[in-house]
Each structure stands twice: as structure tokens, then as C-alpha cells.
Amino acid sequence: MSSHRRGGLFRSLIAGTAIAAVAGIAAAQADSITVYTSYEEDELAAFLERMEEDLPDLEVNVLRLSTGDLHARILAEAGNPQHDVIWGWAVTSMVDPRIQDMLEPYEPANIDRVPERFRDPDGRWFAVTGxxxxxxxxxxxxxxxxxxxxxxxxxxxxxxxxxxxxxxxxxxxxxxxxxxxxxxxxxxxxxxxxxxxxxxxxxxxxxxxxxxxxxxxxxxxxxxxxxxxxxxxxxxxxxxxxxxxxxxxxxxxELEAHGLMASSDNKDAAKRFLDWTLSDAAVDEYYNWKEIVTVSGGSIPQNFLDAGLPxxxxxxxxxxxxxxxxxxxxxxxxxxxxxxxxx
Known part of the structure; x- marks a missing residue:
């Protein structure tokens, strides 16, 4: 496991074998959450750095795995989930009924910025990037x-x-x-x-x-x-x-979606995090990194267009x-x- 401090906030990029210990820490602290994601490492680091500026008191412990590996991991832990939030994960995996049964409906602040076609009708997930x-x-x-x-x-x-x-x-x-x-x-x-x-x-x-x-x-x-x-x-x-x-x-x-785990013991902190994912700061950062952004409020960077993105x-x-x-x-x-x- 590697860890570092930035802006006074301890954050971990967790190896799979270390997740239980970190999840234990998360459960013990009201302003600490564990997040599972498939965002690429460079964009993940940028998103977290931006988040720290807005939520300096929120500790976010992250497990990053490829989409398929994360799917297997979440199903393997279904009897005892070790995380509070799914963040930036393929909608194709998120709509698996076995996964959806683990999610609690939640409509974060500014959810209206996300068109309805990019949200679960029952409020269990919303997709912001792709x-x-x-x-x-x-x-x-x-x-x-x-x-x-x-x-x-x-x-x-x-x-x-x-x-x-x-x-x-x-x-x-x-x-x-x-x-x-x-x-x-x-x-x-x-x-x-x-x-x-x-x-x-x-x-x-x-x-x-x-x-x-x-x-x-x-x-x-x-x-x-x-x-x-x-x-x-x-x-x-x-x-x-x-x-x-x-x-x-x-x-x-593919679209990348977020969701709140029904099993979370840190739901207030998890909801603060999910609210932040639709903030102006988060949306600005999405446009710096993603070719598909579903959330209103930004524009495609010129260097993306110069590279051939229409x-x-x-x-x-x-x-x-x-x-x-x-x-x-x-x-x-x-x-x-x-x-x-x-x-």
C-alpha cells in the first residue's frame, strides 16, 4: 500500500490485499470513506486533488481496479461490502441486478445538471463521464x-x-x-x-x-x-x-457512474462526496480529462479538438x-x- 499527504489530508491508493484494514479505519471515522473506482490513475489523482480543495476535512481511501476486476471484487464482497461509494465505474457493470441490489437511491445536489437518460430511474446511480x-x-x-x-x-x-x-x-x-x-x-x-x-x-x-x-x-x-x-x-x-x-x-x-452503497456506515460523508461530484469544480476537472461529459457547464478543450476529437x-x-x-x-x-x- 502506498500513501501520502497532500493539503493535510491522508489518502491511500489501496492494493487489494490492504482493503480490509483501510475499511476498518473508514468505519471508525465519520468523515472518512472508502471508494471503489475504475478511473485511470492520472485522472483519478487530478479529481482527488481538486476535491481536497473543496472538502479538506474528508478523508477518501481509494481502491482502483480495472472495470472487470472491480466487478468481480464487488460481487465477491457482496456479503460484507468494504466500501461506501462506487465512483466512475462502467454503467454496463453498474446495471447488473446483483450490483443494483447493493445500492441505495440518492439524488445528490445539482442532480438536474445530469440529463435523465444518464441516470437510473430509481436514483441508484448517475453517470457524469464516459x-x-x-x-x-x-x-x-x-x-x-x-x-x-x-x-x-x-x-x-x-x-x-x-x-x-x-x-x-x-x-x-x-x-x-x-x-x-x-x-x-x-x-x-x-x-x-x-x-x-x-x-x-x-x-x-x-x-x-x-x-x-x-x-x-x-x-x-x-x-x-x-x-x-x-x-x-x-x-x-x-x-x-x-x-x-x-x-x-x-x-x-461506455458511461461512468457513481452510486451510494446501502451498506455504508458513513452515509453522511459519502453523500457529501457524491454532492461534490456534481459541483462546478468537479465538472471543470471532468472536461480536462474526459472525452464524454454528461454534466452541463463546460466545454471541450482545444487540445482535444486539435488531436482529432470532433x-x-x-x-x-x-x-x-x-x-x-x-x-x-x-x-x-x-x-x-x-x-x-x-x-
């Missing part, structure tokens, strides 16, 4: 190997890309699952699975993280990393020689059926693992 799939394509690798610039998922079936593509493992990565689920929804399941089998022939590896495929492509290890738009934007801004490609079929996407995000987003993605998740992952992880 992410969408994109390819990180290394311009130098393409030039060195004489490869064409892809513009679509269909382009990735070209044999010239054999061994040059990496993408996230959908069993552990929310980005990976949204990519698989969007392809199955776009093409229908029969054609979608045939497409994935054909794509697998060009795949170098499946990586646990949603951001790492972009990172390894950015570093020139592979030509193409199927990742998400925000990671591509950040890497472009850091000077990596990549192009962000939003697939012409439409970008699979001003009208909706024009490139595939219209995801999140309920379908949730209902079929276990079945899809079981088939995916049986076909592609056993190799």
Missing part, C-alpha cells in the same frame, strides 16, 4: 513498414496488419468489453463473432489494461493499439507520433444498448475466453 473507443496508430511504424492508415474496424482485417495490432482483454478491461460489445451490436452476433475470429488472426496480443494498447503503440512496439480516445489525445499531447482514428463504423462507448461527439458515437451489454456480459466473456484466451 469514454469511447479509438485506435492509436503509430505514424512512424506505418511509414517504416509501408502500412496504410486504417479508418475502420473492417480495415484491420487486412493481412498486412498481421502481428501489428493489440487490444484490451474484455474480461478485465471495460474498454475491451465495450469494443467487443459494440462490434456484436453493430454486426449482429453471428457476423460479429465471425469478424472477431478474423480479427484475431492479425492480433499480436490482448492486454489487460484499456490504456496500455495505446501506450505500447505510441512507443512503437506495434502499429495499432485499439484503446480509447482520451488516452490517444493525451499521448498525442505528450508528443508521441500517433494518429487517433475513430472507426468509421462508430465508436463503441466537437459533436455524438456524431461519431455508436448508439450503445447498455442493458444488452450488461445482460449478456457473462455469456459473451465466456465465449470470448473460450475462443481467444485458450490459444
Amino acid at each position: 469514454y469511447m473507443g479509438a485506435f492509436c496508430v503509430n505514424n512512424m511504424v506505418l511509414e517504416d513498414k509501408g502500412l496504410p492508415m486504417p479508418s475502420s474496424w473492417e480495415d484491420l482485417l487486412d493481412p498486412v496488419y498481421e502481428g501489428e495490432i493489440v487490444m484490451p482483454n474484455p474480461a478485465s478491461s471495460g474498454t475491451g468489453y465495450l469494443q467487443i460489445a459494440s462490434l456484436l451490436q453493430m454486426k449482429g452476433e453471428e457476423e460479429g463473432w465471425e469478424f472477431l475470429r478474423a480479427l484475431d488472426k492479425n492480433m499480436a496480443q490482448y492486454i489487460k489494461s484499456g490504456s496500455r494498447p495505446c501506450n505500447v503503440a505510441s512507443q512503437g512496439e506495434y502499429a495499432i493499439g485499439a484503446s480509447y480516445a482520451l488516452r490517444a489525445i493525451k499521448n498525442i499531447n505528450e508528443g508521441y507520433p500517433i494518429t487517433m482514428v475513430i472507426p468509421s463504423e462508430g465508436a463503441g462507448n 466537437e459533436d461527439i455524438g456524431s461519431v458515437m455508436y448508439d450503445m444498448d447498455f442493458a444488452w451489454s450488461a445482460e449478456n456480459r457473462d455469456r459473451i466473456l465466456e465465449q470470448w475466453q473460450s475462443e481467444f484466451e485458450s490459444e
Whole structure:
């Protein structure tokens, strides 16, 4: 477990094995909460730093896991939940009935800033941010190997890309699952699975993280990393020689939601935290980090637009059926693992 002080507030980024001890501390302090999240580490740190400015007396202990790993963790702890709040977690996972049964309805201050379509009708969760799939394509690798610039998922079936593509493992990565689920929804399941089998022939590896495929492509290890738009934007801004490609079929996407655990012993503090997530300060920070923000009150940064993100995000987003993605998740992952992880 690593820990540090910033602004007088103790905060922990908790390893999975250390959560019980930290949760015990949280239970003993009225202004201390434990939060589970799948926000990426860099954006998580920025959000927490901004929060400390507004809520300096609130201690927030954080467990950060990838979407799939967090899903497994919460279900494993269902008989004795160890956290107070779910923060920035995939709606596709949040709408799992087993998860929803653990949540207590709560409408935080400023909930009207979030359109109704991004909220649970019963008030158990609300989604403020999101992410969408994109390819990180290394311009130098393409030039060195004489490869064409892809513009679509269909382009990735070209044999010239054999061994040059990496993408996230959908069993552990929310980005990976949204990519698989969007392809199955776009093409229908029969054609979608045939497409994935054909794509697998060009795949170098499946990586646990949603951001790492972009990172390894950015570093020139592979030509193409199927990742998400925000990671591509950040890497472009850091000077990596990549192009962000939003697939012409439409970008699979996921929303990130917050919710209050019914089992929490620190609900007043947890509600203060959830109220803050819809504050002006929080919304300003979301726009600095996220390609999709559902909350009114901000604008897309110019450097996002310069990296290739369209001003009208909706024009490139595939219209995801999140309920379908949730209902079929276990079945899809079981088939995916049986076909592609056993190799």
C-alpha cells in the first residue's frame, strides 16, 4: 500500500490485499470513506486533488481496479461490502441486478445538471463521464513498414496488419468489453463473432489494461493499439507520433457512474462526496480529462479538438444498448475466453 499527504489530508491508493484494514479505519471515522473506482490513475489523482480543495476535512481511501476486476471484487464482497461509494465505474457493470441490489437511491445536489437518460430511474446511480473507443496508430511504424492508415474496424482485417495490432482483454478491461460489445451490436452476433475470429488472426496480443494498447503503440512496439480516445489525445499531447482514428463504423462507448452503497456506515460523508461530484469544480476537472461529459457547464478543450476529437461527439458515437451489454456480459466473456484466451 502506498500513501501520502497532500493539503493535510491522508489518502491511500489501496492494493487489494490492504482493503480490509483501510475499511476498518473508514468505519471508525465519520468523515472518512472508502471508494471503489475504475478511473485511470492520472485522472483519478487530478479529481482527488481538486476535491481536497473543496472538502479538506474528508478523508477518501481509494481502491482502483480495472472495470472487470472491480466487478468481480464487488460481487465477491457482496456479503460484507468494504466500501461506501462506487465512483466512475462502467454503467454496463453498474446495471447488473446483483450490483443494483447493493445500492441505495440518492439524488445528490445539482442532480438536474445530469440529463435523465444518464441516470437510473430509481436514483441508484448517475453517470457524469464516459469514454469511447479509438485506435492509436503509430505514424512512424506505418511509414517504416509501408502500412496504410486504417479508418475502420473492417480495415484491420487486412493481412498486412498481421502481428501489428493489440487490444484490451474484455474480461478485465471495460474498454475491451465495450469494443467487443459494440462490434456484436453493430454486426449482429453471428457476423460479429465471425469478424472477431478474423480479427484475431492479425492480433499480436490482448492486454489487460484499456490504456496500455495505446501506450505500447505510441512507443512503437506495434502499429495499432485499439484503446480509447482520451488516452490517444493525451499521448498525442505528450508528443508521441500517433494518429487517433475513430472507426468509421462508430465508436463503441461506455458511461461512468457513481452510486451510494446501502451498506455504508458513513452515509453522511459519502453523500457529501457524491454532492461534490456534481459541483462546478468537479465538472471543470471532468472536461480536462474526459472525452464524454454528461454534466452541463463546460466545454471541450482545444487540445482535444486539435488531436482529432470532433466537437459533436455524438456524431461519431455508436448508439450503445447498455442493458444488452450488461445482460449478456457473462455469456459473451465466456465465449470470448473460450475462443481467444485458450490459444
